[in-house]
Amino acid sequence: MSTSGSSAGNGTLFIGVSTKMYLGYQESLRWLSEVRCIVDDRPGLAAEHSTVLEPAARILAGSPVLLGAQNCAWGGGPLTGEVSPGMLAELGVSLVEIGHAERRRLFGEDDAVVARKVRAAVDHSLTPLLCIGEPDRLDAGAAADFCLGQVHAATGGSPTLLNRLVLAYEPVWAIGAQEPAPAQHVNAVLTSIRTALGPGCPIIYGGSAGPGLLPQLPAADGLFLGRFAHDAANLGRVLDEALLQRQAGADAPARSSSRRS
Numbered sequence: 001m002s003t004s005g006s007s008a009g010n011g012t013l014f015i016g017v018s019t020k021m022y023l024g025y026q027e028s029l030r031w032l033s034e035v036r037c038i039v040d041d042r043p044g045l046a047a048e049h050s051t052v053l054e055p056a057a058r059i060l061a062g063s064p065v066l067l068g069a070q071n072c073a074w075g076g077g078p079l080t081g082e083v084s085p086g087m088l089a090e091l092g093v094s095l096v097e098i099g100h101a102e103r104r105r106l107f108g109e110d111d112a113v114v115a116r117k118v119r120a121a122v123d124h125s126l127t128p129l130l131c132i133g134e135p136d137r138l139d140a141g142a143a144a145d146f147c148l149g150q151v152h153a154a155t156g157g158s159p160t161l162l163n164r165l166v167l168a169y170e171p172v173w174a175i176g177a178q179e180p181a182p183a184q185h186v187n188a189v190l191t192s193i194r195t196a197l198g199p200g201c202p203i204i205y206g207g208s209a210g211p212g213l214l215p216q217l218p219a220a221d222g223l224f225l226g227r228f229a230h231d232a233a234n235l236g237r238v239l240d241e242a243l244l245q246r247q248a249g250a251d252a253p254a255r256s257s258s259r260r261s
Contacts, residue, residue, distance in 0.1 A: 013242050014166060014204050014222030016129070016230040018070060018097065024161075032059045034232035039063050041163065042236075044243050057092040068095035068129065071103065074116035085124040096121050100131045101172045113151035118154045122164050129224075130154055133170040133207070140185055143171065144192035151197065167203040168224045171194070174207030175226075181207055183216035190219035211237045215245060
């Protein structure tokens with residue numbers, strides 16, 4: 001979604017959804033059909049990110065929705081039960097989520113594994129959606145330092161890899177909580193991260209995100225939604241907020257010019 005005049009990094013807002021494993025096969029297809037209708041009803045949208053695969057590609061064909069996967073292997077070959085990045089690309093996937101806190105905690109994926117997956121995804125022309133976030137409540141400066149360490153570990157400090165990423169700042173303590181992390185904290189962390197990395201890497205916020213949050217996060221390039229968006233109508237509410245924010249950004253120069261005159 002183009003956001004001319006946005007205060008965030010590169011002028012693009014990303015609204016993403018992870019369905020995790022809450023929806024079954026038929027539920028996923030029903031949800032995607034509803035998402036397709038919601039997106040089609042909003043012609044101002046340029047892109048929105050969703051996660052489910054091969055039948056999803058058929059449902060979403062011709063829409064501005066980009067298809068994403070929740071995980072990938074670090075390569076092909078003898079990796080029983082995994083899905084290779086090459087197969088994801090073949091299925092029409094554009095983005096792949098890597099390094100989520102649940103993958104790290106439940107499946108033992110450390111920084112080395114995350115780095116291999118990032119490289120493998122980029123090698124197959126996929127955009128890694130790299131999840132970063134402090135496990136416990138820290139002040140904004142310490143949280144940003146922790147996240148920057150995760151980014152460096154995932155990319156080895158390579159500017160080429162960094163410029164291929166979308167970062168999802170998801171403080172672990174806010175995932176599944178009743179409320180998202182405080183907006184002041186999120187803005188401060190994202191501002192510090194962007195100052196260190198530059199404007200080329202979009203940064204979105206996830207962690208109990210919902211309606212009313214995006215307007216409070218001028219430092220964010222969008223939101224990564226979870227269970228709240230499993231009701232497609234709720235996703236529509238957030239998309240409407242994003243469209244309003246884009247319009248406000250586009251109108252800002254004209255209003256400024258009027259004041260000067």
